[in-house]
Amino acid sequence: MKIPQLGFERIVEELSKLTTSSIGKKLAEEITPQTDLHSIQYKLEKVTEMRQILDTEKQFPIRGVKDITSSLKKAKVVGGMVLTEDFLEIVRTLQATRAIKIFFKNASPKFPKLQNQVRDLFPIPELEKEILKIVDEITGTVKDSASQKLQKLRNQIRTEQNRIRSKIAGILSKMQSEGFTDAENFVLRDEKLVIPLKTEFKRKLAGAVVDYSQTGSTVFVEPLETIEISNTVRRLLIEEKAEVEKILIELTGFVRREIPTLASNLELLAELDFIFAKGRLSQKLKGNAPFLTQEKNFHLREARHPILALRDYDSVVPLDLELTEKNVTLIITGPNAGGKTVALKTIGLCALMVQSGLHVPVYEKSIFPIFDKIFVEIGDSQSIENDLSTFSSHVSHLKEIYEEFSEKSLILIDEIMSGTDPNEGSALSMSLLESFTKTRAFTVGTTHHGSLKAFAYETEGIQNGSMEFDEENLQPTYRFRAGIPGSSYAFEIAKRFGFAESVVERAKDFVGEDKVSLENLISELNNKLKATSDTKRELEIKLSEQKAFLNLYKQRSEKLAQEKKIIKQKAAEESAKILADANSAVELAIKEIREKKADKEVVKQAREIVEEQKQKVNKILKETKKKDEIIPSVRPLELGSTVKIKTTGLVGKIVSEPNSKGKVIVETDFSKITIKLTDLEGIKPPKVQKVVSVKVNRTSDTKYSSELDIRGFYADDAYPAVDKFLYLALEKGLKNVTIIHGKGTGALKNKVADYLKTHPCVRSARFGNWDEGSGGTTIVEIS
Secondary structure, three states, X not given: OOOHHHOHHHHHXXXXXXXXXHHHHHXXXXXXXXXXXXXXXXXXXXXXHHHHHHHHOOOOOOOXXXXXXXXXXXXXXXXXXOOHHHHHHHHHHHHHHHHHHHHHHHOOOOOHHHHHHHHHOOOOHHHHHHHHHHXXXXXXXXXXXXXXXXXXXXXXXHHHHHHHHHHHHHHHHHHHHOOOOOOOOOEEEXXXXXXXXXXXXXXXXXXXXXXXXXXXXXXXXXXXXXXXHHHHHHHHHHHHHHHHHHXXXXXXXXXXXXXHHHHHHXXXXXXXXXXXXXXXXXXXXXXXXXXXXXXXXXXXXXXXOHHHHHHHHHHOOOEEEEEEOOOOEEEEEOOOOOOHHHHHHHHHHHHHHHHOOOOEOOOOOOEEEXXXXXXXXXXXXXXXXXXXXXXXXXXXXXXXXXXXXXXXXXXXXXXXXXXXXXXXXXXXXXXXXXXXXXXXXXXXXXXXXOHHHHHHHHOOOEEEEEEEEEOOOOEEEEEEEEOOOOOOOHXXXXXXXXXXXXXXXXXXXXXXXXHHHHHHXXXXXXHHXXXXXXXXXXXXXXXXXXXXXXXXXXXXXXXXXXXXXHHHHHHHHHHHHHHXXXXXXXXXXXXXHHHOOOOHHHHHHHHHHHHHHXXXXXXXXXXXXXXXXXXXXXXXXXXXXEEEEOOOOOEEEEOOOOOOOOEEEEEEOOOEEEEEHHHEEEEOOOOOOOOOOOEEEEOOOOOEEEEEEOOOOOHHHHHHHHHHHHHHHHHHOOOEEEEEOOOOOOHHHHHHHHHHHOOOOEEEEEEOOHHHOHHHEXXXXXX
């Protein structure tokens, strides 16, 4: 499916640039669309994972991979020799292999497809180490330490070369002093160190003439004194070369043993580089993998033309378009340069890219079917090659499509049957589109033929569509509208470009009143649709804002609930410790009272111990209790709300409705203040504590009878009263006391009974007899 009209080769070119290796680039250049849904889905999932890596990780270690295919071919031959620069390419590839393996080993298991890909990627650290032991990674030469013989030869070479330099420097100095040369340094010619002499003095130096200058005024002489040393150096260099070759042949043997693994790694690395390039292309396109389906459903949402998106994503108007089992054919109408052809190319190019395993610039919930073939007939001046198609070639191409299409094909036709008589062209278009529709092939065509609008409206399986046009400014908006036919706006555009009013009005007479009425109706419908669309967009924005506020409220509510839970847990832990300490103190006091038979001084000391524990408890409670608790509510402040003034901290109540300036009157303990609602903070109203009254009836100087009336109390308020009453009775030395709680529902009676079972001051407790208040009282025996 190579379709030059869609610009797929431009995408391939961009993809190739994003690879890091020649082997990855080759795969990119050979990319072709596939037709197997599961294979395409798997490829898209790998690109999605690579995109996640590129978006979240600092770097993916693919760089450094080299095409070592030729080196492996050399190594395959026994006795073959891989060159040092080739060995370094093998090292770079091995290093990339190791880095990628480590990357996925350390990555969380959120890249299952790619991790499965690298499962068969095997680093060879031994080979990597062996090569770097022999070849210098910086200079690319065999190291002196590669063998003892090589090190000895190179030492000898350096020694002899130094001897040559020393001797020739002395000879040059002598020639300079005698005026035989103007040269400041000796030079290298034909790999020999020589002295430049004036030609007329060439016999002044015993040696061999190696070369002449271009002018012939200078002769280059190798001194006789250095020739013998130079011959020694050349012999040593030959021996060195032989030793280096021997070392490299031996090292090549190491590579030969790993050829299967290296070849397999290379294939996997090429594929990873290819996927890496796809991921980078996805980033540039802000692309997504759409949902693939085998159903008859093609739904583009927020689709942008990929080539235009690469240039300037934000300036491209997105396309929303749908083809279904019910409506398989779409006819797009509208003015020239309104975006019809771009819409066609967007549809076709996105389909091609998806079936090639590439992300496309669409909303991720777009739906793509898999096409067996994609047919495109775009031959106007807007085509990529700028070919001017004739009607004959247009018909010829349509004939080829008709002969080859199937129900699984996608057919895109720009300006169907244009360039001929409008009536005949329309008739041919209807017949062809009807055939495509009956076969259920997805078809999108653009046209200026007015009769095709009515044909689409009347024919089952075919729908109208148009590109929106701003009539006020006579400018295209490039927005697609489904179900609404478009107008060519020829008369309006003619007026804008200065056509005489009389010419335009006369033209309307020629087309007839029905045609003008139809165009006016379409124009009016378009204006109403535009107004409705604008309103819809505003409502969607408001709805989005409300959803955002709701989510924020939910998040804050959850956070408050979590904090409340933590505070409660901490309070429970502290309460348990406080109660344990207090009970220990009380039990100790009671024990002393019992052991010392309630001596008054002992009772007093015990009372002081208990009071000390109470003071500790009260101190902790004061430190942890909040002065004011903000009401976590989204409801506005209203008349009667208890509030705190943010600037002063004063607490009061709102006693008036807001005035025209949004101010209310707040009544505090000190005064009434007029203040803005925004300067107030809602708080819980202060809780009114019930005053606990303990009544002790003194009957004589030595005996006391007592009672406590808690009727009307809630259990939480009754507990502190009962507690205080019992300790007072203990201090006074009372043996029995009465608690009056009333009968009622029995809830308070039962809770008090449960509370007394664990109280340290209570020896026993029972409900009163008939003459003691019956079930409305509890008689307590003090420990």
